[in-house]
Amino acid sequence: MPRFRPFIKDAAGRNGFDWCLIAAQIYQESRFDPAALGPNGAQGLMQILPSTARSLKVANPLDPVASIKGGVAYLKWLYDMYDGADETNRLLTALAAYNAGPGHVNDARRLAARMGLDPTRWESLSRTLPLLRLRRYYQEAEQGFCRGDITVAYVRQIMTYYDILKRRELDTAIAKAGTTERAAVH
Numbered sequence: 001m002p003r004f005r006p007f008i009k010d011a012a013g014r015n016g017f018d019w020c021l022i023a024a025q026i027y028q029e030s031r032f033d034p035a036a037l038g039p040n041g042a043q044g045l046m047q048i049l050p051s052t053a054r055s056l057k058v059a060n061p062l063d064p065v066a067s068i069k070g071g072v073a074y075l076k077w078l079y080d081m082y083d084g085a086d087e088t089n090r091l092l093t094a095l096a097a098y099n100a101g102p103g104h105v106n107d108a109r110r111l112a113a114r115m116g117l118d119p120t121r122w123e124s125l126s127r128t129l130p131l132l133r134l135r136r137y138y139q140e141a142e143q144g145f146c147r148g149d150i151t152v153a154y155v156r157q158i159m160t161y162y163d164i165l166k167r168r169e170l171d172t173a174i175a176k177a178g179t180t181e182r183a184a185v186h
Contacts, residue, residue, distance in 0.1 A: 024161035046071025085120035092122035107141035
């Protein structure tokens with residue numbers, strides 16, 4: 001991660017995200033392997049699909065800087081799409097859409113509303129996304145079958161990694177402050 005940190009910080013800052021979140025997403029997507037190739041054709045650090053890369057004008061998704069810029073821009077586009085929710089729910093929903101596609105997330109939102117759940121809350125979507133694996137639910141969904149349980153696990157893993165990185169950043173800041181404080185006393 002250290003060699004990509006400046007690019008992650010730049011792209012995250014330009015799009016209003018915490019760089020630790022983007023680092024956590026990259027870890028989940030590719031384990032920081034810029035040459036990663038996914039089973040569905042996704043490429044690079046942020047596992048951008050070729051069609052998404054074209055729409056984002058990312059010439060080479062295997063270029064780490066281009067992948068980071070494109071992936072973060074796509075996450076921001078998704079985040080902006082879910083403006084009816086509070087910040088946390090928007091973020092979790094955008095991460096789910098990054099993984100499963102916005103169409104499947106919108107199917108899960110419609111299903112949540114039909115079930116009397118709040119479609120703007122991640123808690124609701126984390127219940128309905130996995131249901132899209134079942135015929136009785138996906139046959140009525142616009143996008144059809146979705147491995148929503150994998151998407152829910154994807155979001156959970158990113159948030160776990162994000163928490164770890166934030167704690168590590170805090171520990172480093174505290175240690176640095178303590179060192180500065182001790183140096184000032186002497």
